Amino acid sequence: MSDNQTLSYIRTIMKNLNVLIILLISLVIMFTTYKITDSYVSSEFWDKIRVVPMEPWKVPIISIFSFLFLLFLMNKKEEKIEKDFYFFFYGTMEILLCLNIMYVLNFNYNSIILLVIADLLVCWKNSKLRISFFIILFMLYVITDFTLISNNISVIPLDTYLTYYNSDVRTTIITIKSILNSFNNLLFMFYMVWVIRVQILENERILLLNSRLDKANEKLQKANDQLEIYAKITDKMAETRERNRLAREIHDTLGHALTGIIAGIDACITLINYSPVKTKEQLQTIGNVARNGIKDVRRSVNALRPDALESLKLEDALNQVISEMQVVTNAKITFENKIGELNFDEDEEDAIYRIVQESVTNSIRHGKATEIKISLFSDLNIVIIKIKDNGVGCKDIQKGFGLRHMAERISMLNGKLQCDGNNGFTIIAKIPTRWRKK
Amino acid sequence: MMARSIKKNLVFAEIIFIGMAAFIFCWKKTKQVKVITFGMFIDNSWDSSDNNSTKVIEHAIKKFEKEHPGVRVKYESGICKNDYSEWLTGCFLKGTEPDVFFISKDDFNALSSKGALLNIDKLINKDRKFKKNAYYNSLLESGQYKKKQYAIPYSCIPLLMCVNKTLLEREGVEIPDNDWTWGDFHQICRKVTKDKDRNGIVDQFGVYNYTWKDAAYSNGALLFNEEGTNNYVSARNVVNAVNFVYKINSLTDGYNVSEKDFEKGNVAFSPMFLSDYRTYKTYPGKVVKYTNFEWTCISMPAGPEGDNISEINTLLAGISARTQEKKLAWEFLKVLIYDKEIQTEVSVYSKGISAIKDIVESEKTYRLLERENQVHVKIQLLTDVMRKGVTIPKFENYDEVFVMMNEGVMAAMNSDKNINVSLITLQAYIKNYMKNGGYNSVNERKLIE
Numbered sequence: 001m002s003d004n005q006t007l008s009y010i011r012t013i014m015k016n017l018n019v020l021i022i023l024l025i026s027l028v029i030m031f032t033t034y035k036i037t038d039s040y041v042s043s044e045f046w047d048k049i050r051v052v053p054m055e056p057w058k059v060p061i062i063s064i065f066s067f068l069f070l071l072f073l074m075n076k077k078e079e080k081i082e083k084d085f086y087f088f089f090y091g092t093m094e095i096l097l098c099l100n101i102m103y104v105l106n107f108n109y110n111s112i113i114l115l116v117i118a119d120l121l122v123c124w125k126n127s128k129l130r131i132s133f134f135i136i137l138f139m140l141y142v143i144t145d146f147t148l149i150s151n152n153i154s155v156i157p158l159d160t161y162l163t164y165y166n167s168d169v170r171t172t173i174i175t176i177k178s179i180l181n182s183f184n185n186l187l188f189m190f191y192m193v194w195v196i197r198v199q200i201l202e203n204e205r206i207l208l209l210n211s212r213l214d215k216a217n218e219k220l221q222k223a224n225d226q227l228e229i230y231a232k233i234t235d236k237m238a239e240t241r242e243r244n245r246l247a248r249e250i251h252d253t254l255g256h257a258l259t260g261i262i263a264g265i266d267a268c269i270t271l272i273n274y275s276p277v278k279t280k281e282q283l284q285t286i287g288n289v290a291r292n293g294i295k296d297v298r299r300s301v302n303a304l305r306p307d308a309l310e311s312l313k314l315e316d317a318l319n320q321v322i323s324e325m326q327v328v329t330n331a332k333i334t335f336e337n338k339i340g341e342l343n344f345d346e347d348e349e350d351a352i353y354r355i356v357q358e359s360v361t362n363s364i365r366h367g368k369a370t371e372i373k374i375s376l377f378s379d380l381n382i383v384i385i386k387i388k389d390n391g392v393g394c395k396d397i398q399k400g401f402g403l404r405h406m407a408e409r410i411s412m413l414n415g416k417l418q419c420d421g422n423n424g425f426t427i428i429a430k431i432p433t434r435w436r437k438k
Numbered sequence: 439m440m441a442r443s444i445k446k447n448l449v450f451a452e453i454i455f456i457g458m459a460a461f462i463f464c465w466k467k468t469k470q471v472k473v474i475t476f477g478m479f480i481d482n483s484w485d486s487s488d489n490n491s492t493k494v495i496e497h498a499i500k501k502f503e504k505e506h507p508g509v510r511v512k513y514e515s516g517i518c519k520n521d522y523s524e525w526l527t528g529c530f531l532k533g534t535e536p537d538v539f540f541i542s543k544d545d546f547n548a549l550s551s552k553g554a555l556l557n558i559d560k561l562i563n564k565d566r567k568f569k570k571n572a573y574y575n576s577l578l579e580s581g582q583y584k585k586k587q588y589a590i591p592y593s594c595i596p597l598l599m600c601v602n603k604t605l606l607e608r609e610g611v612e613i614p615d616n617d618w619t620w621g622d623f624h625q626i627c628r629k630v631t632k633d634k635d636r637n638g639i640v641d642q643f644g645v646y647n648y649t650w651k652d653a654a655y656s657n658g659a660l661l662f663n664e665e666g667t668n669n670y671v672s673a674r675n676v677v678n679a680v681n682f683v684y685k686i687n688s689l690t691d692g693y694n695v696s697e698k699d700f701e702k703g704n705v706a707f708s709p710m711f712l713s714d715y716r717t718y719k720t721y722p723g724k725v726v727k728y729t730n731f732e733w734t735c736i737s738m739p740a741g742p743e744g745d746n747i748s749e750i751n752t753l754l755a756g757i758s759a760r761t762q763e764k765k766l767a768w769e770f771l772k773v774l775i776y777d778k779e780i781q782t783e784v785s786v787y788s789k790g791i792s793a794i795k796d797i798v799e800s801e802k803t804y805r806l807l808e809r810e811n812q813v814h815v816k817i818q819l820l821t822d823v824m825r826k827g828v829t830i831p832k833f834e835n836y837d838e839v840f841v842m843m844n845e846g847v848m849a850a851m852n853s854d855k856n857i858n859v860s861l862i863t864l865q866a867y868i869k870n871y872m873k874n875g876g877y878n879s880v881n882e883r884k885l886i887e
Contacts, residue, residue, distance in 0.1 A: 040524055045527075055533025065455050154552075
């Protein structure tokens with residue numbers, strides 16, 4: 001049995017109990033009044049009361065009818081009322097019916113408010129209106145207490161009706177009424193305890209879910225950290241691999257050639273005294289070895305060149321890298337070439353290509369730029385590359401690997417690199433070229 | 439499953455109830471003839487004058503039904519005066535009370551304080567034909583509770599002083615005028631109190647049944663405040679009245695004058711209600727009493743601080759607070775208590791007299807009275823008495839409190855203690871009782887005793 005079902009069962013029992021109590025009180029009031037008038041003791045009873053009672057036949061009819069209407073409202077109401085207005089409407093109607101029943105029963109019974117509280121509690125929501133509604137209900141319960149009411153409003157206590165009977169009947173009726181009443185109150189308490197229990201269980205479940213979420217988050221964080229470490233390691237490994245490749249390349253090509261040349265020259269030194277002709281031949285061979293070595297070195301360096309420059313001209317390669325970056329990052333990159341046809345040596349092309357590539361990468365990665373302007377122009381035989389972005393810039397420039405690498409490349413070509421971190425980031429590279437026009 | 443069947447039953451019950459309500463509503467609507475119910479009693483004393491009072495009511499009903507075609511007035515006949523209170527309260531408990539009904543003076547307090555009566559101030563103010571000042575003000579006030587009008591006097595019964603003419607003539611005393619005083623009263627009483635047959639026992643007396651209350655009213659005293667929260671039993675005029683009654687009573691040397699003495703014609707004065715006077719005067723043949731002497735009525739003697747004031751009992755008529763036909767009920771009530779013809783008949787045929795000035799003070803009323811009943815009442819006497827008269831206050835437990843006060847005053851008169859001091863203690867005690875709504879501690883009770 002689910003918790004909500006339990007609560008609804010308790011409410012049903014409470015409703016039935018209330019029917020019984022209301023029937024009991026109203027019938028006692030009605031029959032006693034008729035008995036009093038039939039046995040000619042009206043004057044005696046009249047002196048004991050402070051207000052004219054309602055027509056006796058109306059008492060059970062009005063009270064039961066009002067109660068049935070109350071039950072009708074309770075059943076008709078949706079399980080959870082979302083709109084405050086509907087809650088207010090149903091709540092007010094139920095309170096009014098409640099007051100009507102209590103009035104008809106001369107305020108001899110007020111625990112019916114507990115039933116209304118139990119019923120409205122289903123629609124509990126943390127809104128000001130609803131909270132104040134419940135406060136009013138509890139206050140009503142206190143105010144409508146018979147002893148409190150009878151001091152301020154003239155009502156006829158049930159005891160006055162019961163004085164008609166002998167003590168046995170009186171005690172029986174009072175006992176039945178108080179047992180039913182206590183049972184009703186007890187049920188209400190049990191109901192409230194159950195509601196609280198449901199709430200506590202709910203809270204516990206939420207807490208459990210929360211802690212699970214926390215744990216999952218922690219794991220995720222750890223995985224993330226590990227991933228970063230892996231990335232660094234991978235970077236390092238790539239670097240090492242590249243260095244090893246370079247070393248192998250140098251060893252295989254230059255080392256091989258130089259070893260051959262050294263060995264050849266050593267042979268020449270011993271041979272020159274005996275046979276200059278043979279030495280000459282030998283030197284010829286050494287020359288060939290050296291030339292082959294150079295060829296190998298060239299091939300190696302070529303292998304290290306960017307792919308784009310391997311197959312394309314500089315301008316096309318630049319355009320390609322720019323359009324690729326635009327597609328990947330959505331940044332607007334413009335390229336302006338004021339020099340015209342570009343005709344540089346390979347190492348110069350490499351340098352220009354790398355500077356542009358690195359700068360654009362930096363602008364996007366560190367500067368979060370959305371607009372990057374690249375311009376290429378010349379002053380006499382000096383090529384100037386200017387890359388300006390609208391990113392966050394950098395007040396205190398600390399040269400990282402990328403910048404230092406760029407600076408090194410340019411200084412190898414006897415050029416200069418300038419950086420400015422205000423108003424976005426600007427890089428200006430000046431390279432003296434072995435300029436030649438075709 | 440269970441819940442569903444309960445729900446079905448509920449819907450079923452609802453349909454039945456709505457159907458019943460609709461049926462009752464329609465049934466009430468279809469009843470064409472409107473019915474006003476009227477509650478009245480007949481006097482259960484042996485004389486037949488009550489037939490006359492029923493005649494007046496029947497005439498009033500006929501008149502009303504003629505003015506309002508389609509309306510019928512029903513009344514339950516044969517309820518005796520003694521059973522009326524029980525019958526009326528029973529009706530209120532059952533919810534079957536009449537729309538318009540008589541209210542005896544004992545019931546008015548309880549009825550109005552419990553909200554059983556309709557406040558007719560609005561109806562009075564709306565009705566241009568109805569003039570409040572047609573009534574003696576003090577009598578109209580007898581139908582008020584907390585300054586609101588709940589009922590209007592149908593007939594009044596003032597207290598008069600009955601005079602034994604034969605005795606006074608024998609003693610050579612002139613019948614006092616209507617403006618006589620305590621001094622005259624005491625003087626005559628002293629003069630007539632004597633031992634006629636000279637056997638050593640006084641056998642001719644001044645007055646029978648003259649109470650301290652009668653004296654207090656004629657001395658301008660007010661015994662209670664209107665709210666019923668205080669009393670003035672130790673006020674100077676009350677103390678003087680009690681002392682005066684003590685003085686009058688002490689003339690008889692401690693002999694308690696009885697009704698027999700009066701009937702024998704040995705007492706000069708006795709207070710008597712107008713109803714009794716008329717009963718005895720109207721049918722002298724049937725009355726064994728008072729045949730051996732001539733008698734008449736005058737006003738009560740005036741105290742030094744008051745006037746010739748006497749108590750007036752009123753029979754009120756009011757409307758139920760739960761009546762369905764407020765307007766018709768008011769119209770019928772008006773026929774009963776305001777219609778000149780009916781009220782003249784009340785004055786002529788019933789034992790009381792109308793509370794309307796014009797009728798009390800019109801010669802025609804007395805002419806009719808004399809012609810129909812051979813009752814001779816001086817117009818000046820009733821006019822004076824009605825103008826000056828007082829009605830009893832009206833708070834909820836008046837009867838209870840008055841019994842207590844009466845016992846206290848009687849005890850004070852009979853004890854050797856100073857009356858003034860006793861009355862001050864009594865006032866405090868009763869005030870406390872009234873404030874506590876009827877509860878005094880045992881200790882205080884002992885203190886009084």
